[in-house]
Amino acid sequence: MKKVLLVTAIAALCSHSVQAEVNISGFASVMGGKLTSGTGVPEFGLGPTFLANYPTVGVYEDEWTFKPDSKFGLQMTADLTEGLTATVQLVGRGADDFEAGFEWAYVSYELNEHWTIQAGKKRLPLYYYSDFFDVSYAYLWVRPAADNYTWQIFNYTGVNAQFNYQLGDWAMSGNLYTGREDDGENKLLSEFFGSTPIREIWKDIIGGVLSFNRDWLDLRFTYMTYENQRYRDGVPVLWNGKDTRRGNFAGFSANIDYNNWLLLSEVNRLTLDGGDFDTYLISAGYRIEQWTPYISYADFDSEGEVHSTTSVGVRWDFHSSAAFKFQFDDVTDDGFNGGQVAGDSKAITLGIDLVF
Amino acid sequence: MNWLKVMTLTTAMTVTSAMAEVAVIVHPSNAATVDQAEITRLFTGRGTTFNNGSKATPLNLAESAPARGEFDSKVLSKSSSQMKAYWSKLVFTGKGTPPKELTSDAEMKAAVAADAAAIGYIDAAAVDGTVKVLAKF
Numbered sequence A: 001m002k003k004v005l006l007v008t009a010i011a012a013l014c015s016h017s018v019q020a021e022v023n024i025s026g027f028a029s030v031m032g033g034k035l036t037s038g039t040g041v042p043e044f045g046l047g048p049t050f051l052a053n054y055p056t057v058g059v060y061e062d063e064w065t066f067k068p069d070s071k072f073g074l075q076m077t078a079d080l081t082e083g084l085t086a087t088v089q090l091v092g093r094g095a096d097d098f099e100a101g102f103e104w105a106y107v108s109y110e111l112n113e114h115w116t117i118q119a120g121k122k123r124l125p126l127y128y129y130s131d132f133f134d135v136s137y138a139y140l141w142v143r144p145a146a147d148n149y150t151w152q153i154f155n156y157t158g159v160n161a162q163f164n165y166q167l168g169d170w171a172m173s174g175n176l177y178t179g180r181e182d183d184g185e186n187k188l189l190s191e192f193f194g195s196t197p198i199r200e201i202w203k204d205i206i207g208g209v210l211s212f213n214r215d216w217l218d219l220r221f222t223y224m225t226y227e228n229q230r231y232r233d234g235v236p237v238l239w240n241g242k243d244t245r246r247g248n249f250a251g252f253s254a255n256i257d258y259n260n261w262l263l264l265s266e267v268n269r270l271t272l273d274g275g276d277f278d279t280y281l282i283s284a285g286y287r288i289e290q291w292t293p294y295i296s297y298a299d300f301d302s303e304g305e306v307h308s309t310t311s312v313g314v315r316w317d318f319h320s321s322a323a324f325k326f327q328f329d330d331v332t333d334d335g336f337n338g339g340q341v342a343g344d345s346k347a348i349t350l351g352i353d354l355v356f
Numbered sequence B: 001m002n003w004l005k006v007m008t009l010t011t012a013m014t015v016t017s018a019m020a021e022v023a024v025i026v027h028p029s030n031a032a033t034v035d036q037a038e039i040t041r042l043f044t045g046r047g048t049t050f051n052n053g054s055k056a057t058p059l060n061l062a063e064s065a066p067a068r069g070e071f072d073s074k075v076l077s078k079s080s081s082q083m084k085a086y087w088s089k090l091v092f093t094g095k096g097t098p099p100k101e102l103t104s105d106a107e108m109k110a111a112v113a114a115d116a117a118a119i120g121y122i123d124a125a126a127v128d129g130t131v132k133v134l135a136k137f
Helices: A187-192 B002-017 B036-043 B066-074 B080-091 B105-113
Strands: A003-010 A017-038 A050-053 A058-060 A071-079 A084-093 A101-110 A115-123 A155-167 A170-183 A198-214 A217-232 A245-258 A261-272 A275-286 A291-301 A306-319 A322-333 A345-355 B022-026 B057-061 B100-102 B118-123 B132-136
Touching: A017 A050, A017 A058, A050 A322, A050 A345, A058 A345, A155 A198, A187 A198, A217 A261, A261 A291, B022 B066, B022 B105, B036 B057, B057 B066, B057 B105, B066 B080, B066 B118, B100 B105, B105 B118
Parallel strands: B057 B100, B057 B118
Antiparallel strands: A003 A017, A017 A071, A017 A345, A050 A058, A071 A084, A084 A101, A101 A115, A115 A155, A155 A170, A170 A198, A198 A217, A217 A245, A245 A261, A261 A275, A275 A291, A291 A306, A306 A322, A322 A345, B022 B118, B022 B132
């Protein structure tokens, strides 16, 4: 998974030389798929659509496409020794026409064996799969169910402190973070849920994650609070006469990997301006040598926006660094009063995830 | 057809390597003791010290080495693919770095014999006086 390059920068004028060990690693997914049926949302003029990825607006339609779930990531970590490292991760997604951008860029300093401080740009660790959403090889399905991973902001720039302790048989780990994100033209809000440019700001973000791990059991608690500010075509959006509103996010996840059985679950609630946005996900798989057939059900429920996805699929670890996946998704959109997203749809997706 | 070959080959490798015993080794001066849970902790990045408080540096064998698959399945109770998925999650979220990998039993022995903090493993048949065996699986 990692190739070690010894990058040697030698100052030509004198004997002074600097050496840093740079680790290069990466991941890729090449996934193709298409709709098998779909209703679209006639009142929005939206044709049959399977919205597989909300934040990047990854959509499958009647024709085969490789764009929504295909991506390439390249990570470089320079080890500056004595606990200091600098990391960048470039990600190019098919949904963005493979235009690569820095998804992560941070420096990390190991304070001691328990604590590490990081500063820079990172992924927001809201849901269980949020911070490794792009690394599909690391999880079971083609993608974590879209109904849970709907939020328009998925990065932040700030400071993160992470920790690791052993409590008897339990490994306890987690992190505390603070920062902000200012997305000049948010893709989901500007392109899918509207047609005017929307600047989306999440500021005063404060959050934490706490995980407990023991043999086959993995429990995770997550909490985050932030203040939302939005500009539509440069004009501040007002909520109850104010140009900001507070969001509080809380979630719990329990995962079991026991005797080749996998049981995965998470339940989350975002309270935004008094309204609740509830999501949950349950999934089960059974490992038979290199094959893992699975099923999953994910649900989103708020005032007016109600949708769920039932998925069945299989992961085949045919190579030590690559997995083939095939998945069928069946989306039900029960949105009302203009709360529909993309209508009902059924779609198939297949392809390969790998890491190096 | 190629897919079928890959599967057959993997099955064959699993069968032959299932005969070998894996020895977990440290530097001869290392007085620590470890059980399977502690070894798992060190090789999954959840711990960085031996039970006597001294620093531990886990060393892994590359996937091409036969003892690697044995170690992953017998000691960590995971397949090498599962371990790769596990480390992918940590590496790409800045939460961990997998143990350094060495390509052969000979290289592993030399690395462990040269580092008082190291903990590694080799095919039990390759053990000699340069390293100390803490456990066999």
